Structures are given as C-alpha cells and as structure tokens.
Amino acid sequence: MAASLPARILARPAFENAFAARAFVRAMLEFEAALAHAQAAEGLFPGDHARSIAEACATIALDEEELVAEGRRHASLAVPLVAALRERVAASSPAAARDVHRGATSQDVLDTATALCLRPCLDEADRALEAAVRALALRAREHRETPMLGRTLLQPALAIPAGLKIARWAAALAADRERLAEAQSVGLAVQLGGPVGALEALGAKGPAVRHRMALALGLADAAPWHAHRNAWIDLLDRAGLVVLTAGKIARDVSLLAQAEVGEMREAPPRPGVGGSSSMPHKRNPVACAQALAAATRIPGLLATLHAAAAGEHERALGGWQAELAVVPEIAAALGGALDFLETIAGSLVVDAQRMRANLERFGEPSTVHPEAVDEALAGLAAYLT
Amino acid sequence: MAASLPARILARPAFENAFAARAFVRAMLEFEAALAHAQAAEGLFPGDHARSIAEACATIALDEEELVAEGRRHASLAVPLVAALRERVAASSPAAARDVHRGATSQDVLDTATALCLRPCLDEADRALEAAVRALALRAREHRETPMLGRTLLQPALAIPAGLKIARWAAALAADRERLAEAQSVGLAVQLGGPVGALEALGAKGPAVRHRMALALGLADAAPWHAHRNAWIDLLDRAGLVVLTAGKIARDVSLLAQAEVGEMREAPPRPGVGGSSSMPHKRNPVACAQALAAATRIPGLLATLHAAAAGEHERALGGWQAELAVVPEIAAALGGALDFLETIAGSLVVDAQRMRANLERFGEPSTVHPEAVDEALAGLAAYLT
C-alpha cells in the first residue's frame, strides 16, 4: 500500500525515500553482502563466495509485490529475499549459494535493515537541529531586549524578553540533539544473533564477524538485541523528544500567530502557500500544522514501541513485527518536525511592535532582564560563533 | 512514501487498495461530483453545470506526486485537487467552473473521502466477522463435550469444554460485529459544513444538499462534524475492538500451539507457509503474528485519535491532520485481524487427544458441563442455521 495521501502530505520527502521499498530492500541486501564479506574475512568461507554473494546483492532485481506477497506467507520479508538471493547466487556459484545468509536469521536482516534506513534520517535530524539551534540562538540574541508578554495557563503574566522564549526553544533543541546523538551511538546497531540469538553457527568467530559488519555498515556493534530492545527504544524515544520540542515551539508560534495576538508567525517560503480551498485569502500556519500533527502522533507511536517491548522468549510473536512497522512512522513524524524547524529557523517573523502593544494593553508594568537571555544562551556558545 | 515493507506484510491487500492514493483521489472526486449534483438538484445552479463537473470528476487524471507536493504546501490535499478540477471544468464550461466545490471546504472533501475509503473495509469486516462467527460457532458445537484445561494466570485451573472457549470467541466477535454495525450507521457520515461548519454559502438549502449527498454516496447524513468527532471516533474505537478480540483469540491459539501444549494451532493454507529463514522445518504461527501485531498497534492508534479530538475552534490545527493520517492505519490493523480470523475460521486445528492428555497430566479431576457451551451459543442461533 502506498502510505495514505493524508499521511504523505505531512511527510518529508527525504524521509519517505529513506524507508521506501527500494531503500529497504537495498538495506537488506547490504546486510547480506556485509555478512558474507565479514565471514570470509574471518576465514569461515572463501573470499570468492563472499564476492559472488556481494555481486548478486548489488545486481539482483527483486519485485516488490512478489516480495510482499511471499513475505506475508511467512510473516517475514527475509524468507523470500534470502531464497531469491540464494537462487541468484546458485546460478553462478552453487558453492557460494550455501553461504548466503549463513548463520543469520530473519530478524538479523530486518533489524539491521531498519537501522540502516533510519540512519540517514538521524543524520539529517542532526544537521537540521544544528541549523535550527544556530538560527534560533541568533534570533534570541537579536531580541535580547524586546519585551513581550509571558503567558501562563493561557493568561497574561509578566513580561519576558522575546529572546528568552526563543533562547529556551534553541536550548531545548540543542539538548535534544545531544541526547539523540548519544543514544544513536549505542542504539543504532547491527543485529547479528542467528536463530536464537546465540550466534551459534559462527562459533567463536561470531563476535568478530559482527564487529566487522558494524564497521562496514556504519552501525554500532552490540550484543544481539533480538529480545531486549531498550537501547533501540531509547534511541527512538529520543527521536520522539525532538518531535515533542518541535511541537511545543509550533504550539507557541501558532498561538502567537493568532490574529488577535499577532506577535510571531511562520513566514511561508513563497506567496500562495497555506491557502484554503474555500477562503483563498486565508493564510494557514502550514508548518505549525505539520509539527503539531507529528507531535500528536508521537505518544501513540512510542506507546506501541513500548507495548511491543515485553516480548516472548528469543523472538516475540506479534510485538516485534508491530515494532518494525512503527519505526518508519516515528521517522516520518521526525521528518515532519524537521520541516517545521527549517521553516521557523529560516523565516520566523517577530513583530516587536505588536508585542509591545499587547504588553501595554494586557500586561502589567514590569521590566525585562536581558541577562536571562544571556544565561539561556550560555550553553549555546558553540552555535553562536 | 510507500508504506514500509515491514508494515505491508502485515496488511490485507484489499485494505491496502481501499486507502491507496488512487482510491483516495477517486473518493475526493466522488465527493465533488455528488456535491455538484446535489446542489443542482436543489436548484442552486443549473444541472448542466453539475454534469460538467461530474464529467470532469470521472475523467480527470491527477498526478499523485504533484498532488502531494502541492498539498504539502497547503497542509491540504483538497486545495490542489479543487484547483485542478476547476481548471479542467473551465476548459469546457467556464460558468460551471465557478460552481466547483461551491459552499464546501477542504475538510468536507477530506473527511468524506476518508469515510468513503473506510466503507469497503467495514463492509468486508462485517462479512468476514459473520463468516468467522459462523465457523467458530460450528466448531464450538463440535467440541461441546471435548474436555480441555481451563487456564488462569497462565496456570492450569479446572477443565472446560473446548467448545466453551471457542463459543466465547464466537460470541465476542458477534457482539463486536453488532457494535460496529451500529456505530457505522451513525458515524460513517458525509461531511458538509463549509468553511466554518455553518454551511453558510448554501443558505436554507444546506441540509437538503447534504442529505442528497449522503444518499448518493451511501453514507449517513449528519450535522457537520468538523469540530466534534465523537461519532466517528466511536466507529473507529469499535473497529479497534474487533482487532482486540482477534488479538485475544490469537493469544489463546498461539499459547495452545506451543509445542509443549499442542492443543490447537492455525493450519496454514498450504505447505511451506510459516517457514523461517534459518530453520526451514520450523512452522511459525503466521496468522497469529499478524493478529497480535495488529492488536499491539491498536492502543497507540486509538490513543492518537483520542488525543486529536480536543481540537481548536471550528477546525483543529495539527490534531485533525494527524487523525486523517491515522485512520488508514486503523483500517490496516483491522485488515490484519480479518486475515487471521479467516485463517482460523477456515482451518483451526483442534487436538482433542492432546487436550485430554494435558488435562490428565496437569489438571485435577473435574467434569465438564456441555450446557455451558449451549448457553454461550444461545445468542448465536442466527449463525447456526
């Protein structure tokens, strides 16, 4: 099924591609090629077997619909993929064919492929977060002394520097970015455990093979995580935190963009954007909608991830399969959040005059302390150079 | 984005199609055609305008990728669809073009299209549930006197007739089916409210137009539900209940299918199904995995639906958009549940001998009362004729 159109318009194209069928199949084949190379390097079978396998992985054309149809019959995409790959290798090298997928199991392929598809999303998140923090920190400094109403429980409270609000956004994103990078270094790992996670078929070479694969695939090395998923869940939880911060910023911006408030708004990239099918003059906060929709989805998506965690024995029945299906959607939510952050970082409109007017009308006399902005920005020095 | 492959192998093909891009676009165009016809019938504009619009709806070819790209810029698929449709109609009838989408707003199109795409899924659910109840009720009657261990807290308790367990499954599905049908009759409704839900552009004719559309589209008539979604949520909640019952049955079957228990199992449609990529001889409970994965997803999906419900004013920002994206996934979970139910209804294997052996070994002396099965089946008489 193509993702539904309503889901697609909330998605970030690069993230759609990251988990597209083609990309996922490629990732599964990358796993098989890396597995073969690593075993050959450890002397488990001849190097030309590995080369034959890798050659087949590079050139085999798999029909997505056939893969899905057959995958359904096994509740595993790996079964038909491995069968097709083995057949392909057998055509040129029957001996090498026996070494296809050797020692591995479906979950090894699928977990690793999922990690490989997620990686570019996380890399892009890191870059987009860095840019957003930098841009927002600059805007915060710019509005170091601009007074605006602080608002609590949706009521006017005391004045704050507009820069303080923006600096807090930036600091939150910077902290999210650090947390995400840290979790990625541990949780974005190769999976190699074999049928029951004991890597039994590779004997003493198991850990060395896995280590080689991790290096080759650009993933962390880790003990088999087929049945204990917390490093992985922690990584996805933290991707979720990025989405929640983006949602919080979008909440603020969209409230400030109400016509009656008018203090900030997202500036659309070009005229005509954000229109309505019935009121063409209307300008909708499209990027905010995207971020808020993503933030609305995150609690339910992470809940599924968490619910799937307490799985049965050496491979869960149902839970693990649900987890795999949910990861691309967590990535999609992350992509939506990044789209919003890029819009905001690039073109947030701040109306200092309106801020002053609202403060005079609805606030009470109070002075703002720009030092609070400086303190909030103190931890972001690296972004402000 | 194509739905990820891991999600696709849990999906039911007909349900994939129901929410495919092509089907969703067709549903949006159905809405526009029905809207035009209904307004013409109410004398709001000439009948040939409606015919021009309907003709364009029937023949216009829309590029999915363009629609998505433009839809993203407006957070609405309806904006580009209506623009393209209007342009198309204008080519043959400029006067009719002004009546395209008249009185309606994006949400009208999108909510109605979503309801139209959901309808075949619900119809199929009704049929599949009926068949499953019938088949299971028959199996229950067949095992009216077969004793098996009742088990509580995963420990052996007293004996029950195997038929009682199966009859309870059947009765639960029958009740789910009734609840779903009832909610469908109210909650699967046309949406027509115009920009702010007051149907203002249609004047006194608004309700009559909406009623005509409901009839034409095969949906319930309902007051605009743009901002109050509970009839719709109730419908989806009840679709979720079907998935949970399937999940409960799959839990039981998969536990009974443990080699050490061996009392029931899903019989795969043909040899070779349920294989493993590493242990070809192994037979996995593929349909159970599908149902349990669906049941694992439902709590998070419904949570998103519920979280989106408390939206802002006359159209929510973010929440509504998230809701639209989540509906096809609820349908997908329902589809997975139906696949399982069909498998079970068609081929549940019951090993009465193993039941007796386990009962003797792990249970305590107790007699079973077939009357309990009769009582459990009493409400299912309609299915047993």
Place this chain on the structure above:
Amino acid sequence: MAASLPARILARPAFENAFAARAFVRAMLEFEAALAHAQAAEGLFPGDHARSIAEACATIALDEEELVAEGRRHASLAVPLVAALRERVAASSPAAARDVHRGATSQDVLDTATALCLRPCLDEADRALEAAVRALALRAREHRETPMLGRTLLQPALAIPAGLKIARWAAALAADRERLAEAQSVGLAVQLGGPVGALEALGAKGPAVRHRMALALGLADAAPWHAHRNAWIDLLDRAGLVVLTAGKIARDVSLLAQAEVGEMREAPPRPGVGGSSSMPHKRNPVACAQALAAATRIPGLLATLHAAAAGEHERALGGWQAELAVVPEIAAALGGALDFLETIAGSLVVDAQRMRANLERFGEPSTVHPEAVDEALAGLAAYLT
C-alpha cells in the same frame, strides 16, 4: 497509597469516594451477600446460610492495610476478603461458612465490585450531562444571532453565530450522553463465572443465580466476561468520549478567554478562585485546566485498557490486573470533566461586544445565519422544554 496530591486536586470529590477503599470493600461484600441470597433463592443452600453470610457482610469490619498486605501476596484482594468473611461467618454458623463465595472466583468479586463502584459515577455523569446540555442549549438559543469569528487552524475565518458554537457543544454532549447510556445498559454487568468462567459449581442453576444477582445489584446480566472484555471496554471508551468533548469545549473556552481575544470565559464560583501563588491578581481558568488535564490523560488510560484486552486464556496474567487499576482513573478523569461542565453550564461568560469588535477587526464582512443554530438545536428539543 493515597492518590498523589497533584492527582487529587484534579478530582471530583464524589468520584474519589466512589472508588475509595471503604466503598470498594463494601462493593465486594455486596457481591458476596448477593451471591449467597441468589443461591439460596435457587435452592442451592438453605436461606439461613445466606442470611448469616449477608449479616456478616453487613457488619464485618476489615482493616484496609491488612487487606492490602495480604492481597499483595496473592495478587488478589478477594483472597483475604473471602478468608476473613468465611472466618466471621464460621464463628456463628460453621455450616454457612462453607457456602461463602461458593461457586465464585476472585475475578467475579473484583469485576463486579468495580462495576458497582463505577455505577454512581455514571449515574452522576448522566445527570451532569443532562444539565449541561440543557444549560448550553439555552445559551445557544440566547446567542442565536450574536456574530462571532469562526476560526480554523487558529486563524480567523468567517463569522458564525456564537450560538452555533455553543449548540454544537451541547449536541456533542447530548450524543455522548446517549452513547454512554446505551453502553452502560450492556456493559455495566455482574460478573459470575467461577474459576474458569464455566460456572461449573452451580450446575444448571448458574444462569439463574447470575440473573438474580444482576437484579439485586442493579447491574446488567451478562455471560461471563472474564476473558472477553469488550462490552466493558466499550463502556469505558464512551466515558472517555465525554471527557474528550469536555476537553474540546475547554480548549475553545480557554482560547477565547485569552486576554487578547476575550470573547468567553469560565466564571469562577466566587472571588479569589483561580489565583496564582506569585501573581495574586491573575485569574486562571481553573475549570478549563481540570478538563484539559482529564482529556490529556484519557488517551493513555484507554490505551492501557486496550492493551490489557488481549489476555491469556480464561484469566489474563498482568493485563487484567492493570485494567482494574486503570478504571478508577478513567472515572477520575470523567469526574474532572463533569466539574468543568458544571462550571461552564452554570456561569459561562459570553462577551458579545468583544466578539463583534474582533470580528470587525480581524474578520471579513459576512453575515451569520441563525437558522444554523436552529438546525443544530433541533435534536435537543427534549432539553429545551
């Protein structure tokens, strides 16, 4: 544990009492007394046994802390309760003691007690909803022609009658009320199934005993629902829908109560309410906070309920126990929603002048159609007499 203070300040006192330890123990004892009377009435044991048991139920004093401590050791409150009750009865009538809890199991007591505690909450919800619908429908009629800005995606759209917004709230609550009552008539049921749900110890009299108990306890009669919980879940889902509607109304009111908008607000019952610890002059929307907090909790609470549904065999391990713990919290959320609805129904402040001013400043020229209010109120005639 006392519920945490932060949870308590969001709770409705009557709902706290409904699930207080004392009330829950009383409900468990009501079950045991009704069970004894019903069995005696069906001739399963002498009437004086039932009277001895009922007398003990009416007079026994149980120490909450002992009950909890012992209950923990069995993962069941029923075990120590039944033991204490049996001992108490034995003191006066050893023969009757053997008939205590006869034929029943822990889950029978606990499910029924939970239903009994929920009943006053649902009854109170019904009354509060009726009052809220009536009050809001009257306010809607009063503001049939008051123009205000309709707002979509948090931006000004076209004008609507203020009465339309209020009428839609009222209609949503009325529909929620009906749905809840309907589900209550089925799902608020006695539980009587015995150890494995087959009511085996009562032989042919089981259904008759259960029916008598249902009548005596004021609950619906139902087949044992120990393992299939959907009628019960449907009831709680629908209680959740009430909370979501209250949350939606609170969302609207709190947005309209922003100082910059100023079109509606909750009027606190008396001066000094809604103050702040740091800004005593500030008036916070306390009832809105309560409703929005309740609506924030509902998705997660229902998700737990749904996750617990796919339990194992004849009594789930872990899931059912979690479900029991979650029901009082769903009730608490419902109570918070009712508090808000009562505040709003009694004292919603509508500032028609400010509505007109905002409309002129931020809207575009448009007329409102009071007929839309009439249509929205049409279904509420019964509330308006």
Place this chain on the structure above:
Amino acid sequence: MAASLPARILARPAFENAFAARAFVRAMLEFEAALAHAQAAEGLFPGDHARSIAEACATIALDEEELVAEGRRHASLAVPLVAALRERVAASSPAAARDVHRGATSQDVLDTATALCLRPCLDEADRALEAAVRALALRAREHRETPMLGRTLLQPALAIPAGLKIARWAAALAADRERLAEAQSVGLAVQLGGPVGALEALGAKGPAVRHRMALALGLADAAPWHAHRNAWIDLLDRAGLVVLTAGKIARDVSLLAQAEVGEMREAPPRPGVGGSSSMPHKRNPVACAQALAAATRIPGLLATLHAAAAGEHERALGGWQAELAVVPEIAAALGGALDFLETIAGSLVVDAQRMRANLERFGEPSTVHPEAVDEALAGLAAYLT
C-alpha cells in the same frame, strides 16, 4: 482519594510512601525552606528571615483535606500551602512573612516537590537493579552449560544455554540501570524560574540562588524547565524502560512456568502465597503478574507524559497538571517492577531436568556454546566480583 485498592495491591509500599500526601507536603516545605536559606545566603534578605521560614516549614501542620479543597479552587496546591506558611511565619515574624516563597511560583514548588518525592524511588531502583543484576549474573554463570530450548515466535527453535537467557536479562537490566543513572544526573533537577521562568525577582542572583538550592536539596541544577520538559521526560522514559525489561523477564518466566513447560518459576517467599480464592491448591505467579501489570501500564503512562509535553507558552494549561498526576503512577509501576525483580533475584527456580526433557522432546539435536554466556556476561564483570 486513596488510590484504589486494585491499584494498591500492585504497589511497592516504599513507593507508596514516597508520594504519600505527607511526603509531598514535606517536599513542598523543603523547597520553601531551601529557597529562603539560599536567598538569605545570597544576601537577598536577612538570615533570620530564612530561619523563621525554615522553622515554620519544619513545624507547620497542614490539613491534607483543607489543602486539597483549597488547591482545587486554584488548580494548584502551592497557593494554599504558601498562604498557610506565610500566615504561620507572620505570627512570629511579620517581616519574614513577606519573604516566604519570594521570587518563586507554584510550578517551582510543585515540580521540585515531585522531583524530591521521585528521588528515593530512583535511589531504591538503583540499589534493586544492582542486586538483581548481580544475582542474575551469578545464576547465568551457574547455568552456563545447562541446555534449554530457545523459542522464537512461541515455537521451539534451537538450544541455548539457560545461562544465556538469564545473562541477557541481567545485561538488559544493567544497561537500563546505567541509562537511568545518567538521565537522573541531569533530569532530576530543582525548578526555580519564578512566574514566567525568567527568575526576574531575584535579579542577577537568580542562578546563584538556584544553585544553592540544588545543592541543599540534592537535586541537579538546571535552567528553568517549566516549559521544556524533555530532560525530565527522558528520565521518566528511562524509568519506564526498567519496567519494560522487568515485564519482558516476567513474560519469559511466566511462559516457562506454565505447567506444560515447567522450566522456571518464581519461588514465592513462603507457603500460601499466590493462592486462589476458588482453587486454594493453585499457585499463581504473583510477582510476574505484578511486573506484567506494570509493563502494561507504562506505554499509556508515558504516552500521557509525551502528550503533555507540547504545552502552551510559559506554563501549560492542562498538560502540565496531567503530567504531575502521572509521575507518581510511573513511580508506582517502577515499584511493581522492582518487587518482581527482587523476587526473581532471590528465588528463581530453574529446573534443568525439565529443560533437558523438553529439549529432547520438542527440539532438534543441537549443541550449546557456553562461550555465548561468557560473552553476554563480559560487560557485567563489575557485578560478578
């Protein structure tokens, strides 16, 4: 409201106490005392004012029910607490009374009090996790060569050393423990921001005051986190991961404890535990039920936390209040998980003979590699000395 009895029997007494009303009030008063001392130390007011305030904090007796009743009227417990404290201080020192709560706001008190109540729970979790890892690692080493069936998708797969399964549990808990400690060092922080998070009333001394408070209270120092909650959420997410691991272990143990499998079980602390109200001879896996119930609740509880995160402006309306109510329940789930881990660590029964018998009957010939156990334990050396 007392927490419902069904919730209480799943709770750990020490964790009940940690969030009891008395403890929460004490924590709020600790905040006020620390705030006064820190400001006096920074020269913001005389030291004897601080002493008067601290003396009052140490001796004031607050009526819980009055606090709750008044707190409800303000949606804040801090309002009545501060008022009572100020009155008490005023009785002895009117001058000092003006310095009560100076510069702070309700959220400062409530967030800090919540963190203070959570701290002993986390400390206890750390100790219990250490003990569980140590005990399980030893059991793993003990069963380094004991063969048992590995099981995937609830079907028999290849043999593994029983020690490998146990070692993986231990390693998962050790990783959870590290993650939790790391998040605690950042996220268990004092909150001090004043009405809008700018700490405006303390001028340049704000950060220094906060730093002193953090030291005095034993919490981390942190920039005001009133509106950006991710460090805090990350901490609670990671507490949730502990519960999920406990749930996974309980899943495995309860499946292995099925009579038909019989390979492991929790050993109850003494005879008579785990009984049934209807089948006294039955032994239920009570600790597993507790852990699985906790794991069933975690997804919904964290979902609420996540949903509350995208709050409005400088203090959220509804979301923050819901978050505060949910934290004690996350702690309760953690407590339930620890109870289970202690039971398992102290008394897990492993039936090696039954493992061999099942392997022979249901498995296929395969040898186990104890080296996999060594590898899994390699990271746990610190626990094995």
